[in-house]
Amino acid sequence: MKVMIVINYGGLHIYRIGANPLLLKSFDFHTLVSWQSMNDMLIVNLIHTPKGGGSKRREKLRFITRENAFMKSLLGKYADAVLQDYLKRKKARQAVKAVEEGDDDE
Numbered sequence: 001m002k003v004m005i006v007i008n009y010g011g012l013h014i015y016r017i018g019a020n021p022l023l024l025k026s027f028d029f030h031t032l033v034s035w036q037s038m039n040d041m042l043i044v045n046l047i048h049t050p051k052g053g054g055s056k057r058r059e060k061l062r063f064i065t066r067e068n069a070f071m072k073s074l075l076g077k078y079a080d081a082v083l084q085d086y087l088k089r090k091k092a093r094q095a096v097k098a099v100e101e102g103d104d105d106e
Contacts, residue, residue, distance in 0.1 A: 005042075005063060007074045009081060012044065029082045033058070035075045037068035044075075 006013040011028035015021040033045040
C-alpha cells in the first residue's frame with residue numbers, strides 16, 4: 001500500500017494516498033520507541049494499544065523510501081524538542097510545588 005508519512009512535533013502520521021488523503025493512524029512520541037534507517041527503508045518500533053482494546057503491543061513498521069535518512073533525522077529532531085519541552089514543564093511543576101510546600105511551612 002502506498003502511503004504518505006507526515007512527521008512533525010505531534011509524531012508520525014500515516015495517510016492513505018488518493019484524491020482525498022485519509023489519515024490511517026497517528027503515533028505520538030509517547031508510543032514511538034525507536035527508529036532506524038537501513039538501505040531504502042525506515043523502520044519504526046512502537047508500542048500501542050490495539051483498536052479493540054486489550055494489552056499494549058510492540059509493533060515494527062517498515063516503510064520503503066529513499067528519504068529514510070532524512071525521515072530518521074526529522075524524528076530525532078522532533079523527539080528532542082518534545083523531550084526538552086517535557087523537561088521544562090516538569091521543572092516548572094517542581095518549582096511551583098516547592099513554592100507551595102514553602103508556603104505550608106510558614
